[in-house]
Amino acid sequence: MTSVLRRRPLAAGAVLAAAVLGIPGPAAAQATTPEAPDATQAAQQPEAKSKPKANPKAKAKSKAKSAPGELLGSEPSSFQYTPGVPTPTKAWKISYRSTAADGKPNTVTGTVIVPDDGKTTPRPLITYAVGTVGLGDKCAPSAGFPGGTTAEAPLVNAALVRGYAVVVTDYEGLGTPGDHTYMVAAAQGSAVLDAARAAQRHPEAQKFGVSGDAPVGIMGYSQGGGASAKAAEMAASYAPELKVKGTASGGVPADLAKVAESLEGGDSAGYLLMSAVGQNAAKPDLKLDSYLNDEGRKLAEVVRNECVGTVLEAGRGKTIEDVTTSNPLDRPEWQQAIAEQLIGTVRPSAPVFLYHGDADETIPYAVGQKLRADWCGQGHAVEWKTFPGQSHVGTAIQGNGPALEWLGRRFADQPSTGNCGT
Known part of the structure; x- marks a missing residue:
């Protein structure tokens, strides 16, 4: 049974192309193998329609009257890690109650996946946060899993072959009404934690x-690295009943201001407007549209409706000046909004594995180093791993195995003292 799951998972994993982890051009080509389809193209052509609804036959409660993590709806789904390769798993698309960026109740969708291996005794659960897929509803991970077009599905599969259950959030606003609150730390962290709660109640x-x-x-990388790292900081206060043993976060965009400085005018400049749309979704009083010129409004429409590959192509080389009449980052309300997304100010309640490529062209290596220093300075058990010479995508692929092995040791209750002193 596991042989089907194990067939070509790492080869398919090498296809983590530009679409999800956001690297266009040479890095995407470097990650592509002849065995698997182009993930950029696949991620932009999912089979599922946008704005999916929860199963109307499911026993659902009003989100306003339910608790965070409560299961609101469920319908059968399926999981393929690459097109045309069924896996011996069971999967369900779920909707669950979470907490929006403004602290109000919201509804988030996601996918619960379990190995169909005959095991009925308790097994570890990984709540997995994907990297950037885009803000269009059609880009949600749950839309691509049935057809094998979710680009990080091979990394999820690597957890399934180890016998773990996995739940993958779609985040706030992906497949549900409203804009995705992209790179809004608290909204992403709560979606990750409440996904675990909902899975346990399924x-x-x-x-x-x-x-x-x-x-x-x-667990998570890139955007998912930020979401998982924030979830690690929130777990003790937001979801204390979860038996969190550890968090593995890679390529963490812990300081959005520093990330923005490195991206502006480059190949991945589209991320800046994605983040701006995400912040505005969380705080409409920021009035993003009032800063955009005609070109900026056209690009914002692409950002809100398309997947990341299309967005990055449209935004390639753009500066803030190219798309605005005045720079919103010069305004104190925008500066405050960005500052609120900083990760590293709260000590996690369980050990952490952080990893970063020292040739990361999207999220500066120094940003990852600073997060490590911040958590280590709080006396936390942080195990840090550098991937020499590796790009953003390359580190996602190479770091997945070590991250899962590290989590496996935590599941086995082996101690982790970290390596802050080295």
Whole structure:
């Protein structure tokens, strides 16, 4: 049974192309293999329609009257890690109650996936946060899993072959009404934690060992690195009942201001407007549209409706000056909004594995180093791993195995003292 799951997972993983982790051009070509389809193209042509609704037959409660993590709806789904390769798994698309960026109740969708291996006793659960897919509803991870077009599905599969259950959030505003609150730390962190709660409450998943008694791991890279790192900071106060054993976060955009400085005018400049749209979705009083010129408004329309490959192509080489009448980052309200997304100010409640490529062209290596220093300075157990010479995408691929091995040791209750002193 596991042989089907194991067939070509790492080869397919090498296809983590530009679409999800956001590297166009040479890095994407470098990551592509002849065995697998172009993930950029696949991620922009998902089979599912936008704005999916929860199963109307599911027993659902009003989000306003439910608790964070409560399961609001479920419908059968399926999981392929590459097109045309079914896996021995069970999957369900879920909707669940979470907390919006403004602190109000919201509804988020996601996918629960379990190995169909006959095991019914409690098994570890990983709540997995994907990297950038885009802001269009059609780009949501849950839309691509059935057809194998979600680009990080091979990395998710690597957890499934180890016997772990996995839940993948779609984040706020992906597949649900409103703009995706892209790079808004608290909204992403709560979506990750509430996905774990919802998975544990799923009656069908419980038959396959998904249980509140089992250990929980948090994991993600790039945007998902930020979401998982924020979830690590929030876990003790927001979801104290979860038995979080550790968090593995890679390529973490912990300081958005520093990331913005490195991206402006470059190949990945489209991320800047994506982030601006995300911040505005969380705080409409920022009035992003009032700063945009005609070119900026056209690009913002692309950002809101398309997947990341299209956005990066449209935004390639753009500066803030190219798309605005005045720079919103010069305004104190925008500066405050960006400052609120800083990660590293709160000590996580469980050990952390951080990894970063020292040739990362999207999220500066120094940003990852600073997060490590911040958490180490708080006396936290941080295990840090550098991938020499590796790009953003390259580190996502090479770091996935070590991250899962590190989580496996935490699930086995092996101690982690970190390597802050080295």
